[in-house]
Amino acid sequence: DAGVIQSPRHEVTEMGQEVTLRCKPISGHDYLFWYRQTMMRGLELLIYFNNNVPIDDSGMPEDRFSAKMPNASFSTLKIQPSEPRDSAVYFCASSPGTGILNTIYFGEGSWLTVV
């Protein structure tokens, strides 16, 4: 079975440009997560969805960040306008459920550089 699929794998963009990161979760998983990884702050949960509905977006840094999940097989994380401090690896992850089903599976990440 395919894992969590993210695109693009690498993105270099200029400050002020819009960036859109995409994610396809594992089929049948009800939960989808967006994480950000930086050297300074480690792994941070930005937002997560349950059955396509945003449940907790308290980790989203500011209004420049937005995330959507229009259907069970697709999610986007958008940064507009982008800034150099947004440079990080952004991971999408999914899990089948809660309790004993709460193992979270990660994609390979989108490596973003804003210059």
Added chain:
Amino acid sequence: GDSVTQMEGPVTLSEEAFLTINCTYTATGYPSLFWYVQYPGEGLQLLLKATKADDKGSNKGFEATYRKETTSFHLEKGSVQVSDSAVYFCALSNNAGNMLTFGGGTRLMVKP
């Protein structure tokens, strides 16, 4: 709130040495505990997990035991290989919320 504390790295070992990476946690209730591994340039992969006290998770020669009395989940391996060089993350999930709280990660470097 929930938190996970790991020993800071990097940890540098020679091949075939014994590995311990310490992890302690603070959480309400009875969380599930995880170790994830991140190889260079890749995403996080689940290494092992334990869902209740005294459970032992094991995979690829690694193991960790859920110790509720000491709120710990230390990762061990009897004989490391160069291919084990990676960053290791301890994490917990509050079963009610299904969110992962990560430790800061520990970089392991194994030399031939």
